[in-house]
Amino acid sequence: MPQLSIVHALNQGLHRAMDADSKVLLMGEDIGKLGGVFRVTEGLQKSFGDERVIDSPLAESGIVGTAIGLALYGFRPVVEIQFDGFVFPAFDQIVVQLARMRFRSAGALSLPITIRMPYGGGIGSVEHHSESPEGYFAATPGLRVVTCSNSHDAYWMIQQSIASDDPVIFLEPKRRYWQKSEVNTDSHLNNISALHEARVLTEGSDCTIIGYGPTIATCLQSARLAAEDGVSLEVIDLRSLSPIDMPVLIKSANKTGRVVIVHEASRSGGVGAEIATRLTQECFYKLEAPVMRVTGYDVPYPPSRIEDDYLPDAERILDAVEKCMGY
């Protein structure tokens, strides 16, 4: 099986999706000749032409709004938002128009649009290039919100997102973009675990760690460190932030009795709050400790020279585990 970076896996996933369905087209700023600022769409305009890989004017609302029109016409647009921090001008089109079209039309109209977006911090860049806006989208009924933590998922989840008849916010963990891992390309979309499924990455008995996207590597590192101290962590890759695969989380929480949720986004009102609330609801008598959150703080993303103090790391995760164990 080939070792691919997440960028390359996405690129090949997009290529395969475009091969499979001529209605798939890509739109965004600088995705054509340049191949995107992270090169995710590199070479695709050469392969598929400039009517399927479309450089858009510099206007995010315009990009998503015209993608909606194209989807109404029968296309499956895949939109790139260049960075997390630039998605907000398109917020109205995403949250009010895109998310609701199926509901509003009682199922008559569907908008199979995928919005790709690099997100998260840790790359030492300037303001607005390191954000985690997933909570806004996960709190919006009608949107699917997914993210990948490795190349295999990157390859398959992007194809599943494009194949989905629902609008999907597809979040790409930018600081892991160049991290390589194995991709099994010898499968078929129908044989891959469903887009909304969470995945247990390491089984454990003492405490469950739920992460997603860029924090998975950190969660796995914590599990290795904890194991050295004889503490057994069960790491779950959430993958889908909306809908949330509660059965997998509930099963794990009932087993370990302790849960730590990890995300880079600010703590308050994040995905962690929703998971904590639902798990407490479902596993009330089984939880030995309150569900803990290891997250970015309730502040705007700080200047990059102190971003390491903002981002969850293994030390903070292990602190939370210890706190759980102490209850």
Add this chain to the structure above:
Amino acid sequence: MPQLSIVHALNQGLHRAMDADSKVLLMGEDIGKLGGVFRVTEGLQKSFGDERVIDSPLAESGIVGTAIGLALYGFRPVVEIQFDGFVFPAFDQIVVQLARMRFRSAGALSLPITIRMPYGGGIGSVEHHSESPEGYFAATPGLRVVTCSNSHDAYWMIQQSIASDDPVIFLEPKRRYWQKSEVNTDSHLNNISALHEARVLTEGSDCTIIGYGPTIATCLQSARLAAEDGVSLEVIDLRSLSPIDMPVLIKSANKTGRVVIVHEASRSGGVGAEIATRLTQECFYKLEAPVMRVTGYDVPYPPSRIEDDYLPDAERILDAVEKCMGY
């Protein structure tokens, strides 16, 4: 003490704020001659002229964006967004620019802007006129998010919001707009309980009900009905959705051991999730039951003929109380 509707209380509160500080100015669509579609600004243009009560072009991003410029110049703009559903074109300006200016400038620049917005359902209107977008703002560091449930608070909280050096999202419970209650205007801003404070409306011992804005009347109704059945509910008016006045909530939860949170916004990712998570964290050993949420469902706001089935009512609150009591 005069009995005033919330609309009139807001109107008089705005009047007093404009009298007190010549830097206060109002901006928005149709707020001048028309006095706003809900008449909250009625008569203010006559009193203060069209340079302090400014009819804006039809562009929400433009309104908030120019308000930011005016605030940088030294004004205290009070912006009206005509309906909840129309705030999203301004989302970028609110969440990326307004919320962060103080942080970004390390305190050098402050943007004392109040964004007023009618919100919530129950008025039998068409799409986009009945929404509860508060969760998005409450999850955004740097914004204060407040709401009133009665005329007294309407009168004072709007003045406090305007006086605050932070940007404030001021949510007005539109289906209670014409509900009258007493307003004590004989006080002074400094003697009023702080803007971020929650308020215990009825003391009780069996279960805490936390609501805000339009749901407070429903919560109080539930308390009366429960009392008939010998169940004692403690109703808390949250008032500030960000920051959240946790000490008041924790005290009550520790006392009653049971908590139900009520809001019209969708359940997932709402303000209820954050409160539930924090309360579980702080009162883990005192909670007899998981914190329950009685909310709108995880669907877009439905057509108005079935909105009563979507909105929390006393029956659903009492169901949740019963469920709590059964743990």
Add this chain to the structure above:
Amino acid sequence: MDQSDSVVQLLDSNGSFTNDSLFTSTLKESELIDFYRDMVLVRAIDEQATALQRQGELGLWAPLLGQEAAQIGSARAMKKQDFAFSTYREHGVAWCRGVDPVDMLSFWRGTKHQGWDANQYRSYGYQIIIGAHALHATGYAMGAYLSRNTETGDAGIDQAVMAYFGDGAMSEGDVNEAFVFAASYQAPVVFFCQNNQWAISEPTKRQSRVPLAYRAAGFGIPGIRVDGNDVIACYEVTRQALDRARSGQGPTLIEAITYRMGAHTTSDDPTKYQVFSEVELWRDRDPIERLKVYLRAKGVLNNELESEISNEAATLSERMRDECRKLPDPNPLSMFDHVYSESDLNIDEQKREVETILSRSQDN
């Protein structure tokens, strides 16, 4: 079509034909009678809906009174394969696309968010968010181009798209971005701006100090002004713009100058901001009256035909009244449908909550 202050008019407010240097009428008398009928009927629909709202049968209604010519003239210029994106006020456009007025009411009554199937009528439902649909229209038009359903030269295939919005909408970012995209991709879309002089209480000059049609040129789009109360001119100007779009010559912005003779919506009180004399002035420019005078003078409209049409209107109104009251309330459980294309555990669970409540109240 170059930028100028002049306004295309083919039928003046006295009902006399006028000359325009660039446009002439291509319409047959039978077609003019059809237009007349359309306008009378949509005015009747509007009146009936307004009455139904007063009687508490509708939550809200946005009257089109005064804008019949702009809507009928432009929408009748569309071909079957074209597609319309409209605001909350384009009942006349929906009518021309074949939508039943009762289906229009369902939105305002609150039984549905979209009262009709957009694909069936090739007309998207009411859009409340000002300007948002200008981008959808542009994207749809890009789709037509990318699918090679334009520029074939086959009149039965070549598609174009109409985007309707008001003078107020011209200020929204989305509308201006739509101009950027439409121009950049030369999308076959016609922007039809009904300048009815008001955005609720704000006069057009708050949005722009120059004629709205001027906006187009700066985006590389032709802009043209037309007498929005002249159904013939609206038809001809739109037809030409649609033909341009279809044949690969790109987008056009049409500013139809008209007047909102009614309230903004049934919740509005225009006496707070409108000047009576101005309303009176526009009453003399009534779009239906002028066509009537013309057709009567021509002798193609006689008492008999007129009463036939007004009977038709009365029958339609009556049916609307009856059927509006009978519009079925949605099943409350339907709110859990179509949030996603597949079923979802969380939503199913919430649906069961409501089922429990409903079954309980049925038991009582």
Add this chain to the structure above:
Amino acid sequence: MDQSDSVVQLLDSNGSFTNDSLFTSTLKESELIDFYRDMVLVRAIDEQATALQRQGELGLWAPLLGQEAAQIGSARAMKKQDFAFSTYREHGVAWCRGVDPVDMLSFWRGTKHQGWDANQYRSYGYQIIIGAHALHATGYAMGAYLSRNTETGDAGIDQAVMAYFGDGAMSEGDVNEAFVFAASYQAPVVFFCQNNQWAISEPTKRQSRVPLAYRAAGFGIPGIRVDGNDVIACYEVTRQALDRARSGQGPTLIEAITYRMGAHTTSDDPTKYQVFSEVELWRDRDPIERLKVYLRAKGVLNNELESEISNEAATLSERMRDECRKLPDPNPLSMFDHVYSESDLNIDEQKREVETILSRSQDN
């Protein structure tokens, strides 16, 4: 200033004076020398910052190479009481406002989100979100008007505002809404669009098929095109627009035609999309070179002065290199400051979490 294709130029690319029917130079030779010095110094700043980024001292840098004349000419036309809102590329504007280059670096190094006090320099920090600040500039200008700090006729009081952005920004809703508001309120703001032919990899024609300055007229705003590599023309055109703004004649859009000679940012690889021959063409139009030729021909720039200026540049570069490395990292706890104007329990608690972690690592 009416809409036309013509481009104001006073100094051609050979360094010879040209005539323009509407503009003449008002500048003294000493001022021209100052401009020359400014341009040389900001180019040195740019080179040094680019080098620092390569050495890993900065996270990113957006070079201004090629745009020196547009920035220096326009910003030198501002008065002390004016205010500038810029993008990430306007180092030359910040320079003219008196900002120390080391303070500029702090943003790119990631030690601060805003490297200088906006009010002190009357120049807002780098804005990354394309177009957002065009509205801030317009609102600020409305503030000047409402405060009666315009139209007084007193040259020391009357304020105007500069809004800088690029060709790409012309497509964003916010910029177009800024035109709407500026026109509606006749705000004293000058929109200065540096058309450097590129928005990262996209050529200007993706954003517009007509000259960008044309956009203005449709909003009721005068638009003017100027040779953005001619510092004298940029100065004169901006000065006149600022004077118009200050005296109550409303906003102007200036399109300065220039070229981005460097990469979009230090992360960019322009060889993927730029054509070498085009870059070479623009190299011949270098903004510094042409002023140098002119001043040398005039005899006001000699070897001595030139080496004085280049020494100054070298000294500045050296100081930047030294001080950049010494820029203090922020205290991690500072991230909890200034989220709100008052302290907050939740934030204080999170701050204590970090304090604990920091004190632990100090103990080790």
